[in-house]
Amino acid sequence: MIRVLPDQLVNQIAAGEVVERPAAVVKELIENSLDAGARRIDVELERGGLGLIRIRDDGGGIEPSQMALAFERHATSKIASLDDLERVGSLGFRGEALPSILSVSRLRLTSCPPGGGHAWTLGGEGGLAERQPVPAAHPPGTSVEVRDLFFNTPARRKFLKAETTEFRHAQTALDRIALSRFDVGFSLRHNQRRVRDLAPADSAPARRARVAAICGEEFVAQAVEVDESRMGMRLHGWVGLPSFARNQADLQFFYVNGRLVRDRLPGFALRRAFADVMHSAHHPAYVLYLELDPAGVDVNVHPQKTEVRFREGARVHDMLFGAVHQLLRGVRPQAAEQHRVTLKPMAAAVSAAAMPAHPQGMPSLALVPERAPAVLAEAPAAYGASPPAPSAALDERADEAPLGHALAQLHGIYILAQNRHGLVVVDAHAAHERVLYERMKRQLDGGGVPAQGLLMPQQVSLHEDEADALESRREELYRYGIELDRAGPTSVRVRAVPPLLGGAQVETLIRGLVRDDESRDSRSHFGEALEAQYRVLADVACKAAIKAHRRLTLPEMEALLRDMERTELAGQCNHGRPTWVQLGVDALDRLFLRGR
Template sequence: MPLIRVLPDTLVNQIAAGEVVERPAAVIKELVENSLDAGARAIEVEVEQGGMVLMRIRDDGRGIARDEMALALTRHATSKIASFDDLERVATLGFRGEALPSILSVSRLKLVSRNADAEHAWELGGAGHIEGAEPRPSAHPFGTTIEVRDLFFNTPARRKFLKSEATEFRQLQQALSRIALSRFDVGFALRHNNRRVFDLAPAAGDGGRLARIRAICGDEFVAQSEAIDETRLGMRLHGWIGLPSVARPNADLQYIYVNGRLVRDRLLGFALKRAFADVMHSTHHPAYIVYLELDPAGVDVNVHPQKTEVRFRDANRVHDLLFGAVHQLLRRLRPEPERHHQVAFSPPDETPSGPTVLPGYVARGSAPAAMPQWRPAARLDLREAAPPRYGDAPPAAAAMAETRAAADGDARPLGTPLAQVHGIYILAQNDQGLVLVDAHAAHERVLYERLKQQLADGGVPAQALLVPEVVSLAEDEADALEAQRDTLHAYGFELDRSGPASVLVRAVPPLLARSDIGALLRELVGDETRRETAAHFGEALDAQHRVLADVACKAAIKAQRRLTLAEMDALLRDMERTELAGQCNHGRPTWMQITVAELDRLFLRGR
């Protein structure tokens, strides 16, 4: 057996570098965070060849005194904590004292700094280590510059794991952009191979902050997001929540900051995803920039060497704040054509790119003062509606008269119905142009929200069947339904066990009186099983809502159901009153806007 020995400092630092310094982007993150902790108000980053050849970070912070420069490059040396009590309430981004010595151990590093008390700057550096080196005078303004060259020059195996220059630079740029979104009061500049990539001035006020977000996240996110700011439970949550219309196929526009620190946290991510549960397609991810502020004693940031993971003292309380605040924000949204991102048409002389559907919304309370008051309109109810009509549509003259009558009075965001297209879509006219509505998807949302409200008020009404229906099931399915009989009663179902592999259904929700009860009950078995085994964070309620979503989907208007203009109008008015009306229960859009300008463009008017 080999003898136990103490590892040399150089090797210890290189081991630590494997935890802290994964690629050039990690170096930028650590050094820029040090600059922010030093009080910098302007940070410039210059890199060459994706950071693999050179990374230079210059700031106007407090600087480092001559006598402390060598100490700054020593492992576990820091000015940010001095006792265990400090570690319990970390308020800085860096505190482990590992970044500088770890970076030094795998690069050629030069540190130049000048603090307010010094007549000139001092410089210190080395290649892998600085043993015996002394600081020497240098010319430099107040602040610090750290230059990192030839990353992993002495660990070639690590260097082989780096990607292409373009890939490494993209990661580096993203790392700096994430930090820039955490500190709007600081200016950030980035240059790559002597080319300016961005130059973000300090952002003052809402306009300045939105300008920075636009530069990093794009115009679409700014146009299709809502500000959030809520303080409760001793915490504050603020930032911007992307509307369902800017859901993305990847989770690449999700920024969560805890006390100014960008984190990856499954609890927070789960709470936000759950808030979008029934307004977003399962294959998409929400977009958001959110900031959580709480007592530092309530969060442990000393979990991961890269300080990207945290642990909360009261995870349930944090989850409830995020889920509740975002969920309520989304439920305040109503269709708003003025903010609606319309269908992207290509004129005849351009290559069509296909329609892009991005519904728009506005939060209640943030609408213009002239927002109309909706007058009562008849609700569309399948129990009272006439049987499906497959004959001729109403005569043109009668239809026009009905349309003109419906158009009198207050303006309506979703407009006045004109016709039904292919038995699926409702065509309406509003002040902006044409509105297309997927009747099934829209009605599904209206019914779903109505059922949820009924459940919250004490239970979904039940309608007794004239002749009870016997439903044949697998024996284990019948067992599961029998075990959940009381729960199903709250959904409007009344059933009894009628045999080893069957149940007798005596009543159903009124909306399902004409539906395939057996098929729905088989689906409910799976949902009830998931609800029974749900462990935490309101998953039981989510399972209940999945049941109601199934009920709404089966009861909603089906394709080829011929609607009268009055029925179309009732559905549009219901949509305007219904929360989350822009998406069906599966996250698909329910309507889109085509503006007059787009119609003019399509037909080359004005050219």
């Protein structure tokens, strides 16, 4: 039942202007339909929503005696007391959408409640022109038709963008809601053209198909699913692997009890979970759903309800960080499910002469990772420990190891290996960097990275303030296997470095530590100490890893492959780049048109 809220409760609700552009109307009306129990919602737009916005649903409808009341300010059927406000389970609750939209448009509401016999309609232009609804034809459910948005406030139209831009915002609003309600079907038409037609997704494959339709096939191909319950909360959804990191935060959907939010706490927790496997300038991609007791989250702290306040923020942070961090570390090569690459689609009848040619005349490939692996821990053996595989036994041995066995090295950069699925290509530097980094992390956790004295201490010239900063960190750096002291007002003397590094990269490492010092003040203090430690280790690992164009023996290649299989997060380097991809035999067959 719709009722006008008492003034005391109205004043306790954070509210802002609802209608800022057509997308805001689409969002508010779709949320009303969902709160009414709709299982099918059809959206039709003209001229980006400025000419027409029509939302039709099959929900519970509105009784004719309640229709005029629905246009009153502060009238809602969703809450009645402060207790309801503290445990909000609906998407909307203030009762502002219809009166605010009506005030700037020509609006008509038509509704047929279940068992009502026939529908009723009511509307107006800039205000309610009719006090009593009149009969109308309409199936069970409700339609809201909004025409000529901002017709009576032309100044506000000047702040809108082009029709295509406004439509894109409206489509984004629908897509965000469609990702939160897989049980509901949605359609979207723009200027008589169908843009979206999403059937209810009642199975896991159907839900993945909806995510792929909205977020792209590549995201689904490079995402892993999470479903974890702990501390009275449940987190589930899809997390893009680090190799799918984005240049902007355009593929981040986080829902709290079905409501899309953009809150700093979950954003920070999820970014921390990726900090070890992703470049700091990149952004993770995810579609995640957090479910918890509604009493544990306050959704009434932002006018547009896009931010929330968690009553136990530390527990929420630990839940999000722990679940995603553990997920990323648990993805590993499996014998039956390998990290694959695909070729660009080719027409079945394409001839070899029609293929795009490499400068040397070979067909060009587009290798796109579908899944990136990460593997278990334990310190790797020294390179050179594994004997080369006799070629006659290679096919049999390929079944024994997920990454297969080494065949050759390409351009001094890539290791080519064969496993049961086909060809594995490994970036030797990136893979070795991750192996060394994880080894030093274990050493640090065990008490400290060992140091190896340099035969001749190296002196590094710096600015005086840089030398001061490094001198103040002497004890901390010693834990990382770096021993230095002051050599003068503008220099430091390095006496020892981690055994993996040797003396060749000492100056580069020290200057990297200086840059790390300069950027500390701009970072959050939460979790900073551990992340700062890991940045030092990542820098050491990068400098110590196998360099490009270094020729490796087969035993060295074999040892690196085995180390990767024993190392967590071996599917990507410390900057988030993939360390290996797989080209399956079926893809090779397609490339050479075998079987056609």
